Amino acid sequence: MTDTITVDDSLGEKIEGGTCAPEECKKIVMDGLWHNNPGLVQLLGLCPLLAVTGNFINGLGLGIATIITLTASNTIISFTRNWVRKEIRIPYYVLVIASIVTVIDLSMNAFSPELHSVLGIFIPLIVTNCVIIGRAEAFASRNKIPRAALDGFMMGLGFTLVLVALGGMREFIGNGTLFSDAAVMFGSQASNWTIRFFDNYQGLLLAILPPGAFLGMGFLIAMKNVVDKKLKK
Amino acid sequence: MKFKTDTSPFFGSNSNVSRVMLQVILALIPGTLMMFYIYGWGILINVVVAIVFAVALETLALIIRKRPILPFLYDLSAIVTAWLLALSLPPLMPWWILLIGIFFAIIIAKHLYGGLGYNPFNPAMIGFAVLIVSFPFEMSQWIQNGQLGSTLPSLIESLNMVFSSVATPDWDAITMATPLDEVKTGLRAGTAYAEIAQQKQFSLTSWIYISVAFAIGGAWLLYKKIIHWQIPASMIGTLAIFSGIMYLYSPETFASPLLHIFGGATVLGAFFIATDPVSASTTPTGKLIYGASIGFFIYVIRVWGNYPDAIAFAVLIMNMAVPLIDYYTQPRVYGHRSSTLPSKKIEGKKS
Numbered sequence: 001m002t003d004t005i006t007v008d009d010s011l012g013e014k015i016e017g018g019t020c021a022p023e024e025c026k027k028i029v030m031d032g033l034w035h036n037n038p039g040l041v042q043l044l045g046l047c048p049l050l051a052v053t054g055n056f057i058n059g060l061g062l063g064i065a066t067i068i069t070l071t072a073s074n075t076i077i078s079f080t081r082n083w084v085r086k087e088i089r090i091p092y093y094v095l096v097i098a099s100i101v102t103v104i105d106l107s108m109n110a111f112s113p114e115l116h117s118v119l120g121i122f123i124p125l126i127v128t129n130c131v132i133i134g135r136a137e138a139f140a141s142r143n144k145i146p147r148a149a150l151d152g153f154m155m156g157l158g159f160t161l162v163l164v165a166l167g168g169m170r171e172f173i174g175n176g177t178l179f180s181d182a183a184v185m186f187g188s189q190a191s192n193w194t195i196r197f198f199d200n201y202q203g204l205l206l207a208i209l210p211p212g213a214f215l216g217m218g219f220l221i222a223m224k225n226v227v228d229k230k231l232k233k
Numbered sequence: 234m235k236f237k238t239d240t241s242p243f244f245g246s247n248s249n250v251s252r253v254m255l256q257v258i259l260a261l262i263p264g265t266l267m268m269f270y271i272y273g274w275g276i277l278i279n280v281v282v283a284i285v286f287a288v289a290l291e292t293l294a295l296i297i298r299k300r301p302i303l304p305f306l307y308d309l310s311a312i313v314t315a316w317l318l319a320l321s322l323p324p325l326m327p328w329w330i331l332l333i334g335i336f337f338a339i340i341i342a343k344h345l346y347g348g349l350g351y352n353p354f355n356p357a358m359i360g361f362a363v364l365i366v367s368f369p370f371e372m373s374q375w376i377q378n379g380q381l382g383s384t385l386p387s388l389i390e391s392l393n394m395v396f397s398s399v400a401t402p403d404w405d406a407i408t409m410a411t412p413l414d415e416v417k418t419g420l421r422a423g424t425a426y427a428e429i430a431q432q433k434q435f436s437l438t439s440w441i442y443i444s445v446a447f448a449i450g451g452a453w454l455l456y457k458k459i460i461h462w463q464i465p466a467s468m469i470g471t472l473a474i475f476s477g478i479m480y481l482y483s484p485e486t487f488a489s490p491l492l493h494i495f496g497g498a499t500v501l502g503a504f505f506i507a508t509d510p511v512s513a514s515t516t517p518t519g520k521l522i523y524g525a526s527i528g529f530f531i532y533v534i535r536v537w538g539n540y541p542d543a544i545a546f547a548v549l550i551m552n553m554a555v556p557l558i559d560y561y562t563q564p565r566v567y568g569h570r571s572s573t574l575p576s577k578k579i580e581g582k583k584s
Contacts, residue, residue: 206363206366
């Protein structure tokens, strides 16, 4: 389940800096959302990314859980960065992340058991999601708290956007709907949020099945590369 | 006096892609005609519609990729892909299912990988796999064949069924399962194989005709040296051995080798699909391993898998293994003692 961690982050090299200068903030935001997007560029955390994006709401649920975990873990690790010896940093990161994920897992089980049962094993597995430990090592352990927190949030948001885009795409092609099962997350008033695009749509089962996740992911990465190429010109 | 000096190779064959593809198309004709005789217009409509879509999508892909259009269309490979895909689908497929299958075959499996010659997977089988995964119901609806006494739909009726979007015919009344499907459901329900083979609906005989017709085309390809004997022989041989062993072990619960070889698309697959020059293994030993593994996987997937036939999945699995097989089975270079594996060369350099 653990992907290899590739650290390619120029910001990580800067050890100390101001709290968050506007330009740096902008760079952190743009890196998280686009240039160094965890899903599309770093290709980290592919396992949950491919596994739970059967529809829009599942993607959103896992995305929000990831945002909370990333922001919290980055903040705590940045806060304690001067007191943790280098030799034990990795077990320390894992402990911090595991504690946060346990909290999220239990609260989700308490407040939204349906969503918890849908996402199932993938909530505890956030612990092994390489985006989180990757950001802890590459960024949070070298930057002050505000920047680390912002980076965590933005990386999480970028990951969520990919989850939601892929989930929406697969749901639309596979079922012809969007926002089905919204009630699982937003309560019973959301039960009529489902948008049905075609009256008599049979659905392309492939998109919902695992191969559809790989194909859709490939197309998303290709689209990002096309946009980047157009922007360069 | 000056002599004309040539460089090697001194013997050339004037074969090129379009000649090879033309031979394949010729070889497909007997099998196609036999299927037409047994299943009626649905087969021909499938083939024609698939070819139209394939040529249109190929042209579109070439325009988008800014490649010359006519030279690539003349290589006829899109037509062969479409034809093979159409033959492996049940007759009277709705046109939009054909379009989806051809789209995945031509655009995704071929052009996204860089066009003909760069595709690691057999395009027609990618199209088939997408369809069987996405439309399991439609993909198992074979119409009742004329051999069993029912009347086949006429040309006009067939066209109506293929192109109408609303008036879906009453499939249950006019369709039946293929022998493979029939046997699989029967065996799972606990019926003995011999009993299933006695049923009125069981249409193995007509599939034997079809398989023999395809084998005639395959023999033509062998004679023309378009394909080599290794892949068909090892594929059918392995399938026969495995199904034979299991049948001898328990003739009640396992189907006979006869059904496995003639009852589905085995012969079509052995001569036309597994031998695809781009995605198949290229070395003589490699071809034997490749074909034998396909035969093995066909048996395993047919007997213990959930889908009616297994040619597509077996071929696709082995397509993935082709680079590895080719790497380890390179023939001895003339004049050298042992095979020259690239890995050995690298090791030599290091020391």
